[in-house]
Amino acid sequence: MRRPFCKAVATATVGACLVVGSTTPLLAQRKTLEQKVDSVLQLMTLEEKAGQLNQYTGDAVTGPAVNDPTKLEQIRTGRVGSMLNIRGAQRTRELQAEALKSRLKIPLLFGLDVIHGYQTTFPIPLGEAASWDMTAIRQSAHIAAVEAAAAGQHWTFAPMVDIARDPRWGRVMEGAGEDPYLGSQIARARVLGFQGEKIGATDAVLACAKHFAAYGAAQAGRDYHTVDMSRRLLWEVYLPPFKAALDAGAATFMNSFNELDGIPATGHRYLQRDILKGQWKFQGFVVSDWGSIGEMVNHGFAKDNADAGRLAMLAGSDMDMESRSYVNSLPALVKSGQVPEELVNDAVRRILRKKFELGLFQNPNRFSDVAREKKLVGAPEHRQIARDVARKSIVLLKNEGNVLPLDKKTKRIALIGPLGTSKLNHAGFWAVNYDSTGYVSVLEGLQNKFGKKANIQYARGCGIKGESQAGFAEAVKAAQQSDVVVMAVGEAYDMSGEAKSRTDIGLPGQQEALIKAVVATGKPVVVLMMAGRPLTFNWTAEHAPAILYTWWLGSEAGNAIADVLTGDYNPAGKLPMTFPRSLGQVPIFYAAKNTGRPSSGDKDVLYKSAYIDQTNRPQYAFGHGLSYTKFTYGNLKLSTTQLGAGQSLTVSCTLTNAGKTAGEEVVQLYLRDLVASVTRPIQELKDFQKVQLKPGETKTLTFTITPEKLSFYNQDMQWTTEPGEFRLMLGSASDDIRLDSKFELQK
Numbered sequence: 001m002r003r004p005f006c007k008a009v010a011t012a013t014v015g016a017c018l019v020v021g022s023t024t025p026l027l028a029q030r031k032t033l034e035q036k037v038d039s040v041l042q043l044m045t046l047e048e049k050a051g052q053l054n055q056y057t058g059d060a061v062t063g064p065a066v067n068d069p070t071k072l073e074q075i076r077t078g079r080v081g082s083m084l085n086i087r088g089a090q091r092t093r094e095l096q097a098e099a100l101k102s103r104l105k106i107p108l109l110f111g112l113d114v115i116h117g118y119q120t121t122f123p124i125p126l127g128e129a130a131s132w133d134m135t136a137i138r139q140s141a142h143i144a145a146v147e148a149a150a151a152g153q154h155w156t157f158a159p160m161v162d163i164a165r166d167p168r169w170g171r172v173m174e175g176a177g178e179d180p181y182l183g184s185q186i187a188r189a190r191v192l193g194f195q196g197e198k199i200g201a202t203d204a205v206l207a208c209a210k211h212f213a214a215y216g217a218a219q220a221g222r223d224y225h226t227v228d229m230s231r232r233l234l235w236e237v238y239l240p241p242f243k244a245a246l247d248a249g250a251a252t253f254m255n256s257f258n259e260l261d262g263i264p265a266t267g268h269r270y271l272q273r274d275i276l277k278g279q280w281k282f283q284g285f286v287v288s289d290w291g292s293i294g295e296m297v298n299h300g301f302a303k304d305n306a307d308a309g310r311l312a313m314l315a316g317s318d319m320d321m322e323s324r325s326y327v328n329s330l331p332a333l334v335k336s337g338q339v340p341e342e343l344v345n346d347a348v349r350r351i352l353r354k355k356f357e358l359g360l361f362q363n364p365n366r367f368s369d370v371a372r373e374k375k376l377v378g379a380p381e382h383r384q385i386a387r388d389v390a391r392k393s394i395v396l397l398k399n400e401g402n403v404l405p406l407d408k409k410t411k412r413i414a415l416i417g418p419l420g421t422s423k424l425n426h427a428g429f430w431a432v433n434y435d436s437t438g439y440v441s442v443l444e445g446l447q448n449k450f451g452k453k454a455n456i457q458y459a460r461g462c463g464i465k466g467e468s469q470a471g472f473a474e475a476v477k478a479a480q481q482s483d484v485v486v487m488a489v490g491e492a493y494d495m496s497g498e499a500k501s502r503t504d505i506g507l508p509g510q511q512e513a514l515i516k517a518v519v520a521t522g523k524p525v526v527v528l529m530m531a532g533r534p535l536t537f538n539w540t541a542e543h544a545p546a547i548l549y550t551w552w553l554g555s556e557a558g559n560a561i562a563d564v565l566t567g568d569y570n571p572a573g574k575l576p577m578t579f580p581r582s583l584g585q586v587p588i589f590y591a592a593k594n595t596g597r598p599s600s601g602d603k604d605v606l607y608k609s610a611y612i613d614q615t616n617r618p619q620y621a622f623g624h625g626l627s628y629t630k631f632t633y634g635n636l637k638l639s640t641t642q643l644g645a646g647q648s649l650t651v652s653c654t655l656t657n658a659g660k661t662a663g664e665e666v667v668q669l670y671l672r673d674l675v676a677s678v679t680r681p682i683q684e685l686k687d688f689q690k691v692q693l694k695p696g697e698t699k700t701l702t703f704t705i706t707p708e709k710l711s712f713y714n715q716d717m718q719w720t721t722e723p724g725e726f727r728l729m730l731g732s733a734s735d736d737i738r739l740d741s742k743f744e745l746q747k
Contacts, residue, residue, distance in 0.1 A: 386554055643744065668685060
């Protein structure tokens, strides 16, 4: 047995230990982290151990809350280890003071859903994913951490790294889209951004990779629903971003609401003990999602809360968020022999370890600094970065006749649509800051950009929802009196997000009818689509001359949109999800299998894998995104076309800005394994580079294809390469391949 940090006597407290440690710094430095953790663990009763595994919500709720007036008393008696939804340096200090009244004075861990910013709000994660800019995404996460940490937060429940291929699922807004390679790169960037240089720095917070696992494949896109998939699909598509988050150092994981293979993820040993803590050797801790331990009763997997607590602990779930299954049941389960105490000890160790790493035992309030909070939260320099990230997240879907960029000398602008003056909707779902004064509307952005040089007339036209067309006449009149029309349409912020599944992903209400009426005036029309998911808008896609997909862009939305509209920023975003033409195509994603009867085109439908009433092609493909300039690709070179086993291949090409405007292009590299022992997708993204070029400038780009990028799980579920021929594709989108070649992997 390791020697305790201080003498373990019946009346000893962790607080007393900390006094000893603080008065003998050399002795404290000699203590290893594990010795410190064990010294605390040895002082704890079973009830106090269960308390460390118990998390309650505080002042706000983000799930089905339980009315519990005894929370403060439980904190004072050591029956709570963590709180979520406690905001502000002063409030966290107040609750930490209550925790320090407990026998062992173990500090609380404060967590919050800081998903895309704290007070300074950045684009929703799916929007940021459209930037394909890992530096910007990492910076966004870091600023969110800086502000959250200054306000007393230790931990964010982000990033969500679920792969999502069904836009009916509202939580697509919270992730990085449909592709495991892009999703893995973004998972890594966000973990590194949140956690900074090291855990414990006061400009960083613990990251939480969620939801483990396969939550993004909920059947019918219905939130909290069942997931059913092969282990091959799980390992090849849904697990890679989690592994990337772990490799980046993610401190915590959150399990998911769904079941997988008939077992709720919260009680899934294979996921949590075999994969995460076993094969991957994860040293952090796993927190349940809100109430998901107790919800195993509803699944029909546990008979009651105590049984659910038993199953969750055996499966490897360390902290119970809001179901009270651990705090109320674990001591009795251990005493009756139904749960080994060492499993409880392991879970407590994992949580105590993070509290020590954060420095909370040394100074429980080191993150709760009112002065630092006032200085850093919402700092002007943070908003400037938010504006830049927002610009990078905008995707130019269409620009027929070069309607964009708008001439800054334009005299008459009609701004039409229900989102033209909106502020709060730019916050998007899962925002921390819902104070509308913190957001810039499209109207304000245009006014800031054009000043008094232009007459900007606003007409709402219609609501986001509803069937009224009473405002159409006013909107048409405004359009007729303008030189150009900007239309701000889309979803309200609470139409995509958790528990926001939709059976109809069309542009809601009468908004597309409004677009038709305005386009009929013959005026140049630019449509701004604001949403948290891919929407269907076929008429608009076909008839509106210019379309920008602007997601929900956060604090600086209006200014960022104005920057792009006028060409002060040349859009470079690329879609991280495929946009369907209709709900009937869902799920639709670029990395599909070929089938035994592939269709060669829209007319090739007889006894082929094709629709007879609509094309197989999406409205907008994965990776699609236009620019105000033109990029040309050339000079494709492979270092070899005969690749030996275990060797790497170097690929190079040139990229030229053939237009008159500086811009950025995301060059995407796809591979296809033409013949394998297991059928492979027709395309798989394996690399990309985002390149900025001046007009007329040419750069040579180099990619390396390693054996890892040629590997897959074979029939025996072994990660390996197989000899054979591969097709290599380089392009501007998954459906816009500019260069291709073949090479062979030899035995």
